[in-house]
Amino acid sequence: MATIHRISTKARNFLPLFKSLQTGLLLSTGVAGYLSAHTAPHMGVLAGLSVSLFLAISGSTILNMWYDCDIDTVMNRTHNRPLATGKVRKQEALWLGLILSLAGVGGAFLLNGLYGLVVFAGLFFDVVIYTIWLKRRTSWSIIWGGISGGMPILAGRVLALGQIDLVGLLLMMAVLFWIPTHILTFTMRYFDDYQAAKVPNF
Numbered sequence: 001m002a003t004i005h006r007i008s009t010k011a012r013n014f015l016p017l018f019k020s021l022q023t024g025l026l027l028s029t030g031v032a033g034y035l036s037a038h039t040a041p042h043m044g045v046l047a048g049l050s051v052s053l054f055l056a057i058s059g060s061t062i063l064n065m066w067y068d069c070d071i072d073t074v075m076n077r078t079h080n081r082p083l084a085t086g087k088v089r090k091q092e093a094l095w096l097g098l099i100l101s102l103a104g105v106g107g108a109f110l111l112n113g114l115y116g117l118v119v120f121a122g123l124f125f126d127v128v129i130y131t132i133w134l135k136r137r138t139s140w141s142i143i144w145g146g147i148s149g150g151m152p153i154l155a156g157r158v159l160a161l162g163q164i165d166l167v168g169l170l171l172m173m174a175v176l177f178w179i180p181t182h183i184l185t186f187t188m189r190y191f192d193d194y195q196a197a198k199v200p201n202f
Helices: 002-018 020-035 043-067 069-074 090-111 113-134 141-161 166-189 191-196
Strands: none
Touching (some): 090 113
16 A cells, blocks of 8 residues: 555656646647648557657656756746655656657657657757757747747648648747747746746846
């Protein structure tokens, strides 16, 4: 009984790392991108898309939280996150993020090479370009965050068509323009938090 309780507690501590609302929204854009191609949906492919995108998005989200743990501890909005409170150890989060990311990208490449490349690009832009390189250096980092957020809908359409087309790029751009606006509302609402964490904002 004690073992079950420990496992249950551990699982509850890990769940917030997945940011279910954000992950669900991005995943839904990927499915929408696939369905936008107006081809007869193949349920097996659609399931593969859903699983691979879920894993890749979750992995990148956890890696971002792992890297930004020091920021989260000083921001009122995020100081109760599992890594900031110590409920989840940084090494645990790092390994989980890496495993999910590799599984998601690997699964994407098994479905289709170009689809896998787009999924990998989204993860790379999100974790490496946005979070690690630019977020703490420039306010314009949100543009690169927008690019990564636009990749799932492009990936879904690519998986359906087997190529990148103009409509897919326009769909990606639509998401790209929405995400910086979303981030800007956060920076304005939690301006003092971002100042305390020394994260550049407009």
